Amino acid sequence: MSKALLEIKNLRTYFHMHGYTVRAVDGVDLAVMEGENVGIVGESGCGKSQTAMSIMRLVPDPPGEIVDGEILLKGKNLLKLKEEQMRKIRGNDISMIFQEPMTSLNPVFTIGYQISEGLLLHRDMSKGEALAESVRLLKMVGISDPEERVKEYPFQLSGGLRQRVMIAMAMACEPSVMIADEPTTALDVSIQAQILRLMRQLQESKNTATMFITHDLAVIASFTQRVMVMYAGVVVEMASVGDIFKQPLHPYTQGLLSSIPVLGESKYAEDGSRKTLYTIPGSLPDPKRTIQGCRFTSRCSKVMKKCYEAEPELVFTEKNHQVRCFLYNDQVRSTPSHLDVSSSRKSRSRKKKKGKVRG
Amino acid sequence: MQSMRTFNWKLTFVFDLILWAVFVFVSGLGPVSGLFVTEVVMWLVRLIWISPMMLKFIIRRLIHMIPIVLAVVAIGFGLIQLAPGDAFTLMSLDPSIRPQDIENFRTQFGLDQPWYVQFVRYIWNALRGDFGYSLTMKAPVFTLVSQRAANTILLSLTSLALAWGLSIPFGIIAAKNQYNLKDQSISFFAFFGLAIPNFFLAFLLIYLISVLGIRWLPLGGMTSIDHVSMSRIGQILDIGRHLILPAIVIGTSQMAQLTRYMRGNMLEILGQQYIVTARAKGQTESKVVYRHALRNAINPMITILGFQLGAVMSGAALVENVLAWPGLGRLILQSLLERDIYMVTGSIIYGVILLVIGNLIADILLAVVDPRIRVS
Numbered sequence: 001m002s003k004a005l006l007e008i009k010n011l012r013t014y015f016h017m018h019g020y021t022v023r024a025v026d027g028v029d030l031a032v033m034e035g036e037n038v039g040i041v042g043e044s045g046c047g048k049s050q051t052a053m054s055i056m057r058l059v060p061d062p063p064g065e066i067v068d069g070e071i072l073l074k075g076k077n078l079l080k081l082k083e084e085q086m087r088k089i090r091g092n093d094i095s096m097i098f099q100e101p102m103t104s105l106n107p108v109f110t111i112g113y114q115i116s117e118g119l120l121l122h123r124d125m126s127k128g129e130a131l132a133e134s135v136r137l138l139k140m141v142g143i144s145d146p147e148e149r150v151k152e153y154p155f156q157l158s159g160g161l162r163q164r165v166m167i168a169m170a171m172a173c174e175p176s177v178m179i180a181d182e183p184t185t186a187l188d189v190s191i192q193a194q195i196l197r198l199m200r201q202l203q204e205s206k207n208t209a210t211m212f213i214t215h216d217l218a219v220i221a222s223f224t225q226r227v228m229v230m231y232a233g234v235v236v237e238m239a240s241v242g243d244i245f246k247q248p249l250h251p252y253t254q255g256l257l258s259s260i261p262v263l264g265e266s267k268y269a270e271d272g273s274r275k276t277l278y279t280i281p282g283s284l285p286d287p288k289r290t291i292q293g294c295r296f297t298s299r300c301s302k303v304m305k306k307c308y309e310a311e312p313e314l315v316f317t318e319k320n321h322q323v324r325c326f327l328y329n330d331q332v333r334s335t336p337s338h339l340d341v342s343s344s345r346k347s348r349s350r351k352k353k354k355g356k357v358r359g
Numbered sequence: 360m361q362s363m364r365t366f367n368w369k370l371t372f373v374f375d376l377i378l379w380a381v382f383v384f385v386s387g388l389g390p391v392s393g394l395f396v397t398e399v400v401m402w403l404v405r406l407i408w409i410s411p412m413m414l415k416f417i418i419r420r421l422i423h424m425i426p427i428v429l430a431v432v433a434i435g436f437g438l439i440q441l442a443p444g445d446a447f448t449l450m451s452l453d454p455s456i457r458p459q460d461i462e463n464f465r466t467q468f469g470l471d472q473p474w475y476v477q478f479v480r481y482i483w484n485a486l487r488g489d490f491g492y493s494l495t496m497k498a499p500v501f502t503l504v505s506q507r508a509a510n511t512i513l514l515s516l517t518s519l520a521l522a523w524g525l526s527i528p529f530g531i532i533a534a535k536n537q538y539n540l541k542d543q544s545i546s547f548f549a550f551f552g553l554a555i556p557n558f559f560l561a562f563l564l565i566y567l568i569s570v571l572g573i574r575w576l577p578l579g580g581m582t583s584i585d586h587v588s589m590s591r592i593g594q595i596l597d598i599g600r601h602l603i604l605p606a607i608v609i610g611t612s613q614m615a616q617l618t619r620y621m622r623g624n625m626l627e628i629l630g631q632q633y634i635v636t637a638r639a640k641g642q643t644e645s646k647v648v649y650r651h652a653l654r655n656a657i658n659p660m661i662t663i664l665g666f667q668l669g670a671v672m673s674g675a676a677l678v679e680n681v682l683a684w685p686g687l688g689r690l691i692l693q694s695l696l697e698r699d700i701y702m703v704t705g706s707i708i709y710g711v712i713l714l715v716i717g718n719l720i721a722d723i724l725l726a727v728v729d730p731r732i733r734v735s
Binding site: 056083087088089090095098100103105106107108109110118122155166169 | 642
């Protein structure tokens with residue numbers, strides 16, 4: 001295995017709300033190799049996006065805070081950098097594509113200006129050169145008549161075109177890591193396929209490592225090589241894409257996969273009654289409370305007595321397959337005592353939305 | 360879709376200079392007012408060049424003005440007709456004037472005619488630039504109103520500049536430091552300004568200045584007694600000195616409102632996704648706030664500016680009375696009490712025209728800053 005390009009060690013991002021603390025990311029470890037595609041899956045509110053925002057160090061502070069961990073980019077710890085040094089990494093070494101192409105572009109500036117911005121910041125270019133480069137980038141992401149488009153404003157483009165502009169913007173400085181936070185969620189299916197194809201082409205030609213955050217398992221299957229499944233702020237399973245789909249180990253991953261409708265399967269059972277699609281019962285645990293034991297206990301179909309007592313450790317079952325479940329190991333993770341947060345005080349509002357899992 | 364046309368900046372500035380020279384040397388305007396007219400004209404030309412739709416838009420708005428002004432004049436005229444008595448009713452109480460003379464006056468001024476005849480006559484004369492003759496002040500209405508309106512506009516624009524100049528930075532600072540000490544203290548002053556009535560603040564300040572004995576700050580009026588004997592620069596300074604108090608009084612409440620608006624806008628915009636995008640690009644924090652966020656937060660403010668430009672004439676009436684500022688508000692009140700119809704109608708027309716022009720300016724400004732309005 002080649003050396004890790006981006007390495008996350010024990011990342012913990014907490015949100016200090018009034019009277020309680022939300023542990024959005026609670027000890028995530030991940031290594032991304034050069035040119036690799038890693039997928040992060042999980043339902044809304046499981047900490048996927050906050051992991052990404054932590055890597056960019058864009059977690060709003062206050063209330064958010066990265067309380068522990070290391071993020072190493074080519075061996076350099078990003079969490080130790082000064083804001084000014086970090087600014088030079090954003091958009092240059094690591095760039096990001098967001099979920100909502102409709103709101104991710106500033107409505108009052110031209111497309112050309114917004115793409116040029118990154119180039120002017122990180123490359124030694126004049127405004128004219130940056131604009132010429134923007135035209136080239138727009139052509140690269142498959143936009144016709146780029147010379148005209150650079151002068152246009154975001155409201156003049158459709159959602160698919162805007163997402164292409166976002167990709168052009170993210171690719172502008174040829175970053176070594178690109179984080180795509182649900183880049184296709186807001187697009188319709190045919191545009192999704194185009195955008196994914198474009199991203200893969202670019203990713204292969206520039207050898208950019210990509211972290212692909214989504215809750216769409218079909219996208220994961222077609223785009224990534226390795227998958228990390230997150231639940232309530234922790235990694236519950238990590239394996240190659242083939243292993244995840246062929247032999248999911250964690251009950252949560254199994255549940256996710258059973259929730260996907262199978263094409264061509266009959267709607268009716270053999271006795272004529274209508275079949276219902278499997279759903280994982282319940283929803284994410286209350287983020288205000290510290291959970292004793294495994295976080296998935298309340299929804300798990302294979303819950304055992306010891307699951308309530310301690311949290312299992314993320315361990316290797318095979319060479320590239322990690323899982324956090326007592327079904328496969330007996331190791332116990334100890335929570336550092338200084339990070340224990342009292343949850344006795346009453347809180348005003350819930351930080352996170354509960355979301356249903358989409359297959 | 361239509362894309363934007365651009366122009367050569369240097370070239371248009373040459374045109375600016377030429378036009379300015381024409382105004383100053385050919386038409387005999389002063390250098391300052393000549394520059395003002397030149398810039399207004401040239402900016403309109405540039406705007407129309409960038410977006411030809413603008414010309415159509417401006418012309419359409421000006422045509423729409425006509426029925427609005429007519430309707431307002433009719434309403435104003437009618438309201439005064441509804442009230443019993445006219446400008447000569449007071450005279451009839453005077454035993455030294457013969458009733459016959461009063462009747463003669465009425466015939467002379469056309470007040471014996473039915474209201475619709477008076478109305479049509481008034482409109483007809485107004486179209487030829489004659490807005491009537493003030494019955495109580497014995498001078499043409501247009502001259503009187505213009506003088507007073509100029510005073511009011513001076514006061515309003517000064518307080519407007521004060522309010523905007525302070526509230527925009529205050530709003531930004533408050534939003535950037537949400538719930539911090541800075542934000543709290545700015546919000547405190549904003550609520551204070553919102554809560555205190557204008558005229559009461561005027562009284563308070565008068566009291567404060569008198570108690571503290573600040574001699575150089577006048578308590579009212581617009582000019583000193585020896586104003587006429589001063590040099591040109593002395594006169595300007597004199598008026599400026601008199602402007603301070605009323606401008607602060609009017610500016611405070613406007614600033615309070617605007618600061619709250621600006622803070623709210625800024626907070627909303629700073630929470631937008633494209634701000635995260637700008638940060639993710641590695642943009643500096645100051646550019647994120649002052650370019651990406653400010654450009655968006657300022658748009659709704661311009662709509663408010665339109666209302667304020669429109670209210671420039673009427674907004675200051677109370678303060679004008681308290682601080683003895685010789686403005687239009689005082690004039691309207693005075694002439695209403697004396698049933699000076701032509702005076703009242705004249706002032707109303709003046710106010711309405713300024714209101715519509717104020718809104719037009721705001722719409723043009725909005726088109727300048729917001730591409731969504733400019734292009735579509």
